[in-house]
Amino acid sequence: MVRHRAVSWEAGLPCLLYVHARPGRGRWSLATQFFYENLQEFGGTYIEIAAREADGRMVSVSEMLGQALGALGVPGAEFPASDKERADKFHSLSLGHLYLMLIRDAVSAEQVRLLIPSSPSATVVVTTRTNLRELMEYDFAPVSLQELGSDDAYRLMVDRLKGTAGQIDPETLGKVVALCDGHPLLIRIVAAQVNGRPGLARRLVEAAESGDLVEVDESGRLAASFDQIYEALGGAQKRAYRLLALLPGPDFGAPAAAVALQTDARSAAKMLDVLEDANILRKTAQDGRFAFFTMVQSDAKSRIEDFDDRAAVIRRVTEWYLAELVPRDAALANRWRVGSAFEQAARPVSRTQALDWLAAEWQALVACVTAAARNEQHEVAWQLCVGLFKYLHQHGHNEALLRCMTDGLLAAEAAGIKAAAMQLHSHRGTAHLALGDLVAARADFQRSYDCAVSIGHALGEQSALEWLGKVAAREGDSVEAQRLYDASEAVIRRVGVAMPADQSSRAIALLGLQRSRDLLVRPEYATADRWVRVALQYFDPSTSELENRAKCLMVLGVVAANTASTEDPVSIFAEAAELFARDGIQRFEAEARWALGDALVAQGKDADALRAYWRAYELFAVLRADEVGEARRRVESLDPAADFGDADGDPPGTQVDDEGEGEDRSAPPEG
Missing domain, CATH: 1.10.8 (Helicase, Ruva Protein; domain 3)
Structure with a gap:
């Protein structure tokens, strides 16, 4: 504000500012502090004009002009009759004087217009409860009061x-x-x-x-504060205030808002801007997304009217999310899925578009599972889980995956869909496995297997056996792991043409990948090489499943680095790292960069290795993974004077997961 005052003076213009924030944020305190800390610049003259009464009534322009004249010592009996004459008298009396005029709680730009001075010695600060953008048309500069850190x-x-x-x-x-x-x-x-x-x-x-926060407000001050906010809204804005509070998840964009409000995305976007200007919504870090202030959302939910039909809003929003999820999930993998929503060919969506959308919406989707289940939309709830699995698993959101699949299983059981329970038990098992709970993982995979056998679902049977093999591999029982992989492949051979060709080919490829990863531990490099090449025939350069191709390349790179192979491990690890990066899978990218650094050191390319180790260190630090210390030592081995900035594990820009803590991917997703 001080800088703007100086710039205005240098340009020979009056200083015009408006401070906007919700009531109680300190608008008036800021304006008075601005005055008292710069008394000499305002000649010690302070004029305060109220634009709103205590009961919320808007003060007329005529009354406000009268307040301005009274502040300059003009008796009420001498006030001119018309607004224009009052404005002219005020400006003539104040011309050339240094002063700060505070217009408190303005409702509209029209209230302010006749009080805008032309004298460059004047400063006007307007406070508003909303972002009164019309004031910018009169050259007012906005000052937004943000929340406390x-x-x-x-x-x-x-x-x-x-x-x-x-x-x-x-x-x-x-x-x-x-x-x-x-x-x-x-x-x-x-x-x-x-x-x-x-x-x-x-x-x-x-x-x-x-959602009953205001009920605990014994003083009534919270309720009174929210009443002021609500009553200042128009009819359509009040409806949006109520209905948008029902949207599941921490934030939302215009498309979801449009579904809740039963309008188009453009109209919804305009409404979101209006509610943001009213300091009801705040923009989040993700472009185009908004969130309620916590207590405001609680108040909004308490104002739901009978005619709003809470259940209908949740139904159309969760059904819309499921319809939007299906094509995005299809873009991530050619895996089989249970559920009628996945039976029709999905509209084409690129992998990049799918990942971008899911990155923005996954928390809302997880919340939709719970919302749909509570709304007795059991088919929607468990199918959302089916569609969410790949993204949550791929990106290591394991706690959310566990909660989501547990809710989905309850919905599947309520709907009596055994095939859904079969797939969701398997999906939940992957979360247990990634989190290191091998007992719970085995129990879920066994339930999935038993269910698949009971209903004659060959794909479910094959998949459960494969996952049971991964549990055995994690336990260090390589013999049992390979036996289960053999049993899984035997299901494919037994069923033959009854299994869709694309699914049997994919299953064989994944089994080749799992076998090869297990064989590296023994180590049996030649056999691992043979199996991973089986997998790469399916996950070739044209595949949409980039992360599975990258995992195959990681095996191939280890084989090349430890044998007399003619293939270059550097180029193999570099491709794997880039594929993981394209999918945004930071944990696996970090491991690939680390392996790339080792391969470059072995070839005497220390400068290139240093860059690879640095990237691995940065990723491990963001993830707060156990490997961050060793990654730092790798960097220091090549650059003893390396400047690491903040402490390990908490660098600038640390990402935060849905649990509110940095993600620890020490147990990466499988398969």
Whole structure:
């Protein structure tokens, strides 16, 4: 604000600013601080004009002009009759004077227009509850008050709670702080409620999770604050306020909003912009996506009307998400899937488009599983799980995968679909396996196998045996692993032409990959080489399953690096790393960069190796994986003076997963 004032003066123009934020964010405090810290620049003259009454009534332009004249000492009896005459008198009296005029809580640009000075010595600051963009037409510069950072918000809450803060367990206290979204007034209100009553903190958290947060507000201050926000909205905006709060997941884009509101994406996008300007929604880090402030969303849910039909909104949103998921899932792998939603040919979607969409929507999709199940849309719930499996598994979202498949299994059982239970038990087993719970993984794969046998589902039987083989391999029982892989292949041979040709070929290829990976451990490089080449016949350069081709290349690279092979391990590992990078699978890319570095060192190409090790270190640090320390030592072995910046495991830009912690992919996804 000070910089803008200086620039305006240099240009011979008045300084015009408007500060917008939700009530209680500190708009007036900021404006008065701006005045008192720069008294000399304003000649010590401060004019304050109210644009809204305490009851929310908009003050007329005539009244506001009267306030301005009164501040300059003009008696009420001498106020001109018309608005134009009042404006002319104010400007003539104030011309050439240094002053700051604060217009508090403006509702419209029209209220401000006649008070805009032409004198370059004047400064006008307007505060608004919404982003009143029309003011920019009159050369006002916007000042947006953002939320407090997490550390500042925590400190403010602790300061307000005083001794009570120490009586609340840290996890609950952190959740209470998060409820306030960095909003100073909300922090003060909540702290006042909880102070001296530490047990209320847990009730607040539980109320927020159930959408009844305002019911816990004994003071009524939260309710009053949200009433002001809601009543300032128009009819269509009020409807959007209520219905958008029902969208599952942490954030959403215009397409999902359009489904909830039963409109087109363009109209929905305009509505989202309006609600963002009203400080009801906030933009997230992902372009074009919005999220409610936590307490605002709780209030919005409490205002759902009978005619809004909560169940109908959830039904159309979750059905839309399933329809959109099907073609994206199809772009990731040529795997078989249970469910009527997957039986029709999906519209073509590129792999890149699919990955981009899923990266933005996967958390909403996981939330849709729970929402659909609670809405008794059991077919939708378990089919969402089927479609989500590949992406969640591929990108290591194992905790989310576990929760998702558990909810999906309950839905499949409620629907009485044995084939769905068969596939989801297998999918849940992969999460257990990735998380290192081999007992639970084996139990799920065995249930999947038993179910497949009982209903005569050859693909399910073959897949379950393959996964049981992977469990044995993880346990170090190579003989049992190979036996189970043989049993899995025997199912394919037994069924023959009854199994779709593309699926039998893919299954044989995957078994070749699993066998070769297990054989590297023995190590039996020649046999591993033979099996991985079987897999590469299917996962050739034209495959859409980039990660499976990359996994095959990793085996081939290890064979080339440890035998007298004529193939170059450097080029093999480099291709694998690029394929993993294209799919955004950071854990596997890190391992491929590490292997590439080793291969380059073996060839005496230390400069190239250093770059490969650096990339591996960066990825392991982002993932907070156990290997970060060793990756750092590899870098230091080639560059002892390397500058690593922040501490290992927490570099700038650390990504955060759905659990709120950096992802640890020490147990990478299989197959």
